[in-house]
Amino acid sequence: MARVVLDQVSKTYPGTAGARPAVRGVSLVIEDEEFMVLVGPSGCGKSTLLRLIAGLETNDAGTVSIGGRIVNNVPPKDRDLAMVFQNYALYPHLTVFDNLAFGLKLRKLPRTEIETRVRTVAAQLGLEGVLDRLPKALSGGQRQRVAVGRAIVRQPKVFLFDEPLSNLDAKLRAATRAELIRLHQRLRATMIYVTHDQVEAMTMGDRICVMQDGQIMQVAAPLELYHCPVNLFVAGFIGSPAMNFIPGTVEKSHERFQFIATPAAPAPASQPALFPLSLPLPATLAARATSKVGQPIILGLRPEHLHDTRSLAAPKLGESGGSSEEKPVIETQIEFVEPMGAETHLHLSHGATTLIARVPPALVYFAGQKFLAAPALDHAHLFDAATGATLR
Numbered sequence: 001m002a003r004v005v006l007d008q009v010s011k012t013y014p015g016t017a018g019a020r021p022a023v024r025g026v027s028l029v030i031e032d033e034e035f036m037v038l039v040g041p042s043g044c045g046k047s048t049l050l051r052l053i054a055g056l057e058t059n060d061a062g063t064v065s066i067g068g069r070i071v072n073n074v075p076p077k078d079r080d081l082a083m084v085f086q087n088y089a090l091y092p093h094l095t096v097f098d099n100l101a102f103g104l105k106l107r108k109l110p111r112t113e114i115e116t117r118v119r120t121v122a123a124q125l126g127l128e129g130v131l132d133r134l135p136k137a138l139s140g141g142q143r144q145r146v147a148v149g150r151a152i153v154r155q156p157k158v159f160l161f162d163e164p165l166s167n168l169d170a171k172l173r174a175a176t177r178a179e180l181i182r183l184h185q186r187l188r189a190t191m192i193y194v195t196h197d198q199v200e201a202m203t204m205g206d207r208i209c210v211m212q213d214g215q216i217m218q219v220a221a222p223l224e225l226y227h228c229p230v231n232l233f234v235a236g237f238i239g240s241p242a243m244n245f246i247p248g249t250v251e252k253s254h255e256r257f258q259f260i261a262t263p264a265a266p267a268p269a270s271q272p273a274l275f276p277l278s279l280p281l282p283a284t285l286a287a288r289a290t291s292k293v294g295q296p297i298i299l300g301l302r303p304e305h306l307h308d309t310r311s312l313a314a315p316k317l318g319e320s321g322g323s324s325e326e327k328p329v330i331e332t333q334i335e336f337v338e339p340m341g342a343e344t345h346l347h348l349s350h351g352a353t354t355l356i357a358r359v360p361p362a363l364v365y366f367a368g369q370k371f372l373a374a375p376a377l378d379h380a381h382l383f384d385a386a387t388g389a390t391l392r
């Protein structure tokens with residue numbers, strides 16, 4: 001069993017008193033055999049948290065437990081874990097074989113045992129052909145594999161990865177990502193993986209822990225984070241292109257709730273008469289906003305929830321007369337177009353507000369074109385502008 005439990009862990013670096021602690025009151029349970037990703041912007045405390053688990057830093061408060069044992073005072077080498085760093089930290093003067101064998105020799109394992117373990121791992125990682133080479137004679141991808149191999153040969157209960165793919169080019173990164181997922185499936189070890197890249201987080205994690213400013217914002221499975229972010233920060237961090245945010249207020253008249261956008265700046269002269277943008281809120285959203293009428297809120301809408309009115313089904317004959325429900329439309333202008341192949345990203349402006357829509361590539365789009373965006377408000381999120389918390 002290698003469950004990792006952090007309980008109210010805090011860390012302030014010496015000499016940074018007065019500044020915010022690098023890690024503040026973090027409580028987190030990483031289950032045995034789980035792949036947990038720590039994600040957040042640079043400087044949010046991910047590496048510090050990983051180093052606290054590894055024992056490379058000591059916490060000022062709280063406890064770190066591994067496999068049911070409190071390890072606050074246990075040195076790194078006795079914690080039964082292995083860490084892979086971004087810069088790989090290979091010994092430049094040792095061959096691949098000796099790099100892989102280094103930790104095992106330190107632990108005085110029998111020579112035949114070392115030989116067997118190194119050759120097995122080299123075969124698993126496709127390194128058999130380069131065992132006699134020095135690190136400088138390897139490609140970036142091979143070096144990265146040696147770093148991972150050095151962790152695997154030790155057969156630890158917990159693997160810690162600190163941005164191990166950052167030095168690889170995009171294609172190799174995607175391939176290595178897949179390799180690490182397979183490795184986790186094969187080894188069934190606990191893995192804690194740090195990255196600032198939300199795509200890596202979404203594709204690799206059983207669960208993801210989103211951090212900001214030394215604190216945990218949300219811990220959840222990838223799609224739960226995507227669909228139910230607890231606050232503005234998580235909503236904006238997870239997802240690419242990022243969620244659209246429109247500041248405004250909710251107003252109530254005749255038992256109906258309307259979202260009224262607050263213009264970010266005076267509308268440019270070219271688009272004078274667009275504001276105020278007013279969107280009728282569906283019942284589910286209105287229910288969340290009842291206590292916030294008149295107060296500043298932010299409406300969040302993912303790019304895939306801004307549709308092209310042209311591609312929405314036209315009302316069938318005989319239906320048009322019946323429904324008086326008006327479908328909201330946001331009148332925008334296309335600033336520029338990003339054709340991605342399978343989809344197209346449209347950068348739109350509505351007055352001074354900019355929006356991004358993710359649409360199918362079937363229709364033709366060009367800069368300067370008028371674009372009538374139909375927001376799928378059933379999928380919209382509402383946030384308290386003062387606290388950033390999602391309204392539920």
Ligand SMILES: Nc1ncnc2c1ncn2[C@@H]1O[C@H](COP(=O)(O)OP(=O)(O)O)[C@@H](O)[C@H]1O
Pocket residue numbers: 013014016022040041042043044045046047048049
């Ligand atoms: N050795 C150190 N001494 C002082 N401050 C540090 C040290 N390492 C990190 N920090 C500070 O702690 C905060 C968290 O850093 P870090 O854990 O490296 O963030 P991340 O890995 O998320 O980029 C940052 O403000 C950083 O400047």
Ligand SMILES: [Mg+2]
Pocket residue numbers: 046047048
């Ligand atoms: Mg870091």
